Amino acid sequence: MRIRLEPRGTPGGDPVYRQIADQIRSQIAVGTLAPGERLPPIRVLAGDIEVNRDTVALAYDELSAEGLVTSTVGRGTFVCAGAAPPVELPPKFEPVLSTAVERLLGFERTRPRYASGDDGVSMHALIPDPELYPVADFRRALTRVLSDDGGKLLQYGGPQGHAGLREALAGRLRQATVDVSADELVLCQGASQGITLALRLFTEPGDAVAVEEPTYSNVLAALLALGLRAVPVPMRPDGVDLAALEPVLARPDVKLFYTIPTFHNPLGTTTSLEHRRELLRIARASAVPVVEDTCEVDLRFRGRPVPSLAALDDSGAVIHLFSFSKSLFPGARLGLMATRGRALEGLLALRHASDLSGALPLQAALDDLVRSGAYDRHLSRLRRTLRARCDALTDALEEQLSGIADFVPPDGGYQVWVELPGIADTRELLPDALRAGVSFAPGYQFLADGRASSGMRLSFTQANEDALRTGVARLAEVVRARLATRPDAPGSTGVHI
Numbered sequence: 123m124r125i126r127l128e129p130r131g132t133p134g135g136d137p138v139y140r141q142i143a144d145q146i147r148s149q150i151a152v153g154t155l156a157p158g159e160r161l162p163p164i165r166v167l168a169g170d171i172e173v174n175r176d177t178v179a180l181a182y183d184e185l186s187a188e189g190l191v192t193s194t195v196g197r198g199t200f201v202c203a204g205a206a207p208p209v210e211l212p213p214k215f216e217p218v219l220s221t222a223v224e225r226l227l228g229f230e231r232t233r234p235r236y237a238s239g240d241d242g243v244s245m246h247a248l249i250p251d252p253e254l255y256p257v258a259d260f261r262r263a264l265t266r267v268l269s270d271d272g273g274k275l276l277q278y279g280g281p282q283g284h285a286g287l288r289e290a291l292a293g294r295l296r297q298a299t300v301d302v303s304a305d306e307l308v309l310c311q312g313a314s315q316g317i318t319l320a321l322r323l324f325t326e327p328g329d330a331v332a333v334e335e336p337t338y339s340n341v342l343a344a345l346l347a348l349g350l351r352a353v354p355v356p357m358r359p360d361g362v363d364l365a366a367l368e369p370v371l372a373r374p375d376v377k378l379f380y381t382i383p384t385f386h387n388p389l390g391t392t393t394s395l396e397h398r399r400e401l402l403r404i405a406r407a408s409a410v411p412v413v414e415d416t417c418e419v420d421l422r423f424r425g426r427p428v429p430s431l432a433a434l435d436d437s438g439a440v441i442h443l444f445s446f447s448k449s450l451f452p453g454a455r456l457g458l459m460a461t462r463g464r465a466l467e468g469l470l471a472l473r474h475a476s477d478l479s480g481a482l483p484l485q486a487a488l489d490d491l492v493r494s495g496a497y498d499r500h501l502s503r504l505r506r507t508l509r510a511r512c513d514a515l516t517d518a519l520e521e522q523l524s525g526i527a528d529f530v531p532p533d534g535g536y537q538v539w540v541e542l543p544g545i546a547d548t549r550e551l552l553p554d555a556l557r558a559g560v561s562f563a564p565g566y567q568f569l570a571d572g573r574a575s576s577g578m579r580l581s582f583t584q585a586n587e588d589a590l591r592t593g594v595a596r597l598a599e600v601v602r603a604r605l606a607t608r609p610d611a612p613g614s615t616g617v618h619i
């Protein structure tokens with residue numbers, strides 16, 4: 123028998139004994155508790171659901187008064203014969219899921235598990251530190267827009283989204299030399315929705331999509347969900363291998379190329395102007411659209427910005443994605459797509475068919491935040507913090523894992539990619555690292571086939587400088603301990619017994 127109490131009470135304020143009686147009554151009514159079946163002893167049920175024995179006794183008394191149960195001293199409480207009409211329970215319904223979703227479930231099972239709520243040093247997630255969210259600014263912006271425009275903002279917004287925010291973002295993009303108007307922008311639910319919409323715009327199930335390898339792991343999930351195949355193209359220190367990309371994009375089954383040119387996830391790298399120009403030449407020559415994901419572009423803390431692919435393209439080959447998830451907070455679920463012509467037309471129809479529109483009040487509040495200057499002030503603070511955290515992390519790596527780890531400090535964003543040539547599969551380090559109180563994102567999850575990787579992504583967004591130093595010290599211990607068990611470790615005979 124299963125009883126679930128509402129931890130905060132029921133909306134009608136029913137006493138606890140009545141919640142218990144109601145649930146037993148329903149179970150008798152539907153036949154889950156059959157006539158003649160014994161209810162758990164008062165003491166046992168009270169212990170299970172953590173209430174006083176008198177409370178359970180009151181519930182049983184109420185059911186007994188209704189003639190649904192009967193109690194015999196020494197034997198217990200039983201469901202009365204005839205308490206409910208005999209019911210045929212339907213056979214358990216086992217839905218058949220689509221092949222795509224079965225594959226997706228298989229992929230989900232391979233993801234690393236991180237226990238929530240432990241007090242270890244978190245270096246696995248690319249989620250901004252909640253301590254840094256400009257909550258007060260956002261609250262003021264939301265209050266302001268609701269007082270000024272409440273009625274209008276609480277309606278459907280249309281598939282394109284809040285005109286003011288689109289204007290503001292188009293202005294920012296133009297400053298970054300992207301030739302775009304507010305009419306060519308679509309606000310979406312984070313870059314995630316943008317990715318899915320772009321995939322749906324250009325592909326049929328069974329098609330292939332070229333992705334960088336490694337790449338953002340949720341793109342691999344999105345491909346599986348839509349019945350698409352990933353065609354991985356290896357990454358080099360300067361970006362995707364263009365010589366390998368060219369024949370891939372020439373394949374007739376490859377319909378799209380997804381790339382993260384700035385502060386790549388997971389590698390942290392940013393490609394050069396020349397690399398971007400050549401990539402666009404290849405994509406245009408093979409008539410394959412390019413989805414450019416620029417989630418972390420506002421998080422540059424050193425060096426000069428490189429024009430985005432969208433800024434370099436005047437042919438309409440690029441679908442440009444941006445999101446406020448990394449530069450502000452992910453909870454507003456606000457992203458942006460920029461495209462034009464037929465692609466824009468198709469996108470608006472798809473968006474309308476998917477979810478009609480985004481949330482106008484949130485879009486209006488972000489418009490206020492951007493126009494008031496609060497977003498830029500927040501970005502300045504965030505970049506300073508990220509730079510300090512990145513330096514603390516890379517200095518600690520230098521000190522603690524010198525000669526063991528290879529990495530290139532990034533110019534912005536949230537992550538450093540670390541190669542450990544002595545470790546064949548960093549996934550195997552993770553349980554020890556979690557026990558030691560530090561987490562990281564093992565490299566296998568960014569590879570389409572999930573094979574072993576000697577790389578790991580370390581994020582410097584969640585932990586402060588001291589915590590990062592502690593985290594690296596813990597990680598270094600785990601790595602050194604693992605290296606010491608290798609057959610070729612110093613002192614080992616190399617003989618397997």
Ligand SMILES: Cc1ncc(COP(=O)(O)O)c(C=O)c1O
Pocket residue numbers: 248311312313314315338382387415417445446447452456457
């Ligand atoms: C490269 C990249 N694209 C998209 C996303 C998803 O972002 P959003 O919250 O905007 O959906 C992430 C999140 O980690 C990301 O790293």
